[in-house]
Amino acid sequence: MATNEKVDVVVVGAGASGSVYAAVLAKQGKRVVVLEQGPDWQLSDLISSDIWGRRVKPAGGPFLLEGKHPVSYGYQAGWGVGGAALHYFANFPRLLPNDFKIKSEHNRAHDWPIAYEDVAPYYDKVARDVGVSGDAKAEEIWRPAGQPYPMPPMKTFPSGQVWLKGFEAVGIRMVPAAVGMNSTEYKGRAACIYDGWCHVGCPIGALATSCHLPGRREEVWRGGTAVEHRHSGPDDRRRHSRHRHRVLRPEERAASTAGERCGARCLGRTEPAHPAQLRDRQASEGAG
């Protein structure tokens, strides 16, 4: 279905960058269309199975497979709403100040025209918006001070303790990794329960995926039009029979804070937060 409605911005791809970018623009009053060729995954689609987890990875796309340096990115890439951020381990490392001065300090590559200080406020903003767990104070041994992360670090398990002990023995100081996972409940999203299914998607929303990133559905994906999509996916018609092609309505842009809305929509009233509830729901849907 075509539309002649004029918009301000067209975003191609509803992955980690595109969906967030579109949501931010929409909140600022821009009219945004997001084009996404893959399925519109919901959190409840993210089945805990290594085999089923392959559904959220690319298939049948026109990959660049030839040439001197063919790109092999299937494991890391995504397909559909959420993109690769549906199935990642959500490491959110920052560049360091000297990363911006590689040429000056190491005579390699180029210096950036900007400095760490220019981007630092945005690192802090993303951490707050997306939800990052970490220990900023501990990191500040190698980077300038900034805002604390909104959540404390994730737990360190016995295997991690082994590594810590080893590094300590050779005088290497370690700090908890900054990750886009909820160590505590955050903005209505559940805390991680450490069961290791990040790589196939986290249906409780503890992992920062574009399924529930700030205002994605609420700000960008409501209303609008849809066009027929070639894909016929492995589940129901609701998700797979349409190629999303959304146009915001003015009233949708006057939305309340993204995190609260997303939380209510994704995990509060319509999505059970507890795995057992999710299983029950899955079972009831399967029986329907």
Add this chain to the structure above:
Amino acid sequence: MNLIERRDFLRGTATGAFAFTIGGVEVLLSPREARAQNVPFRLLKADEAQTIEALGETLVPGAGAAGVAHFVDQQLSVPPEEALLEARILNVRPPYANFYRAAVRVIDNASQTINGGRKFAQLNPSEQHDFVDAMRQNKIQGWRGPGGPFVYLVLRSDAVDVVYGTMEGYEALGIPYMPHIAPEKRW
């Protein structure tokens, strides 16, 4: 797909059962059941399936009886975006059947060259093991086809899938499954 509701087909897939055709009627079976019932292959020729089964069994004991050949065959018969094969995320260009056929061809050609005209499935287990060991290290002379280590990777993944990719497989390994959303039934 006409004789079986799409939703039922998909639900069956989630249980580890796939749509196989018996006497023109589609039924949901696990790959193991399909093999036990000698269900005809959809795409693979008999000798191709034989090679895949023998290779799978060499890579992961139990894969043959678990129906690795039927699993691969059934997955090759669905659209690429519905396939759950590891090939999907290893940058194999669809249709995936082309890769599997090329892999079988190069394996059997190499086996016949090395082993006096015998195809891989005709080798004894020790010979099969040695062949695979050389293949994975890219040490087979005159290999013309998909890279040996890559064929090893893809087929090993398929074999692992049918033997250990299920909830029963996790149990067999003593690994707690701990799903957020459990696959329907045991897949």
